[in-house]
Amino acid sequence: MIEVENVHKGFGGTPVLEGVDFAIEQCNLFAIVGHSGSGKSVLLRHLVGLLQPDRGHVRVGDTNLATLSDDELEAVRTRFGMLFQGGALFDSMTVYDNVALPLRLHTDQSESDIEARVMEELGRVELRAAADQTPASLSGGQVKRVALARAIVRKPQYLFYDEPSSGLDPETSSVIDALIEQLSRTLCRMGVMVTHDMHSVLSIADQVGFLHEGQMRFVGTVEELRACNDPVLCDFLEANAYQL
């Protein structure tokens, strides 16, 4: 379980998060939506410990991330997998080496075991044939799929997705959505997704949080989101209706 309690964060005196609260259950896929600049990515960075709140707590399981030393935080993060917006693959490495990196650095597995595991995940994202290519030779959608393979190769308990479908065509977005849904449903991974893509949200999310002016203005199921009793949320949904 991930619990976010009364998280405040500001930069240079400008508040970005002002008392954010929510909790996510295991096996659930939680989507954070909101206008640009509403603090979605800042919130996601708190969940993985890349930022610490000025006030409040982020708990992963029983662990308060703010109280951990760097070494302890690194240990907790071995249970994390994250898909970055641009993929964040290492240019100097092949696709295979990118996916193998977390296994090489964090496990004692033999190279043959690593190879089997890497090829399994590259198979899941249908990119086995690209194993020897470098990220520069891949399309945007392929980069995201490789980054997803890298994020899940260690079978993390918690998965975080930063704009997984941004910059992708609808068909490729659907492929990414299907992979994320598969990880959540069949492998029971907890997922947190920051996105602008309401089509994805309504298709695959279990719960949705609407971040507005630094506060979580709505938290509920997709059905509750559709019911929409809050005028600000309704305006947001209406503005994104073209995606639905």
Next chain:
Amino acid sequence: MTGVLPDKVVTLFRHVGRFVALLGEAFGSPIYDGPTYRQNLAREMKQVGVESLPIVALAAAFTGGVTTEQTIYQMRYPLIPESTVGAIVVPSVILEFGALITAFILAGRVSARIAAELGSMRTNGQIDALNVMGISASGYLVWPRVLAGVLTFPLLYIVASVVGGAAGFGVAATSGAVTPAEFLSGARSFFTGFMAVYGLVKAVVFGFLITSIACYVGFYTEGGAQGVGQSATRAAVTTCMFVLVADYLLALLML
């Protein structure tokens, strides 16, 4: 003035603190996988050392040649023995030019590359990706680069000194102003083992400064492409300045 100065002092201390913290974190972090780290170190040594070799040798050759020409020009008095040329050129190359020219070339070539590389990794989210994977980004990225600088810079210094001295000898021999025997005699009479030790110490210090400052500047890059460009420039300029300051301090301490 009074309002500006404290801010600059605070900023300076903040940079020094973050620099020390980054290096402490980098060298204190665990080595997760020996072969991967060795591979990174070997790649960096190749980029810092092997790929810098031609330009360092070329610069050293011209520096040795020019130093000889200028020394000959200034020594055209009958009472000054011809061997003085060798006595000035070779120690100058070993004591100063070998390390300093190499440092300036690496400050431009290596520090700018390192800062741009790490800066680009910062802006593209690769440093965050390492951290989220539970890997100390500073340990993974910084120490192979700094270690590569410390290990390869002395080797480049040796090459620069040998090539610079040889070029000086060649220019002296072909100039007709000094006989090869006189040049070598002068060089031998003034050369001491301490000069080589001093040069090697400088090379290690310069190698550390160039790579560690470049890593620091690149690691904390802010902004997009513009930030990466600024980091590359800042790294080159800052390392040059620190090399000169270190050069002076080492001369005070060791000579």
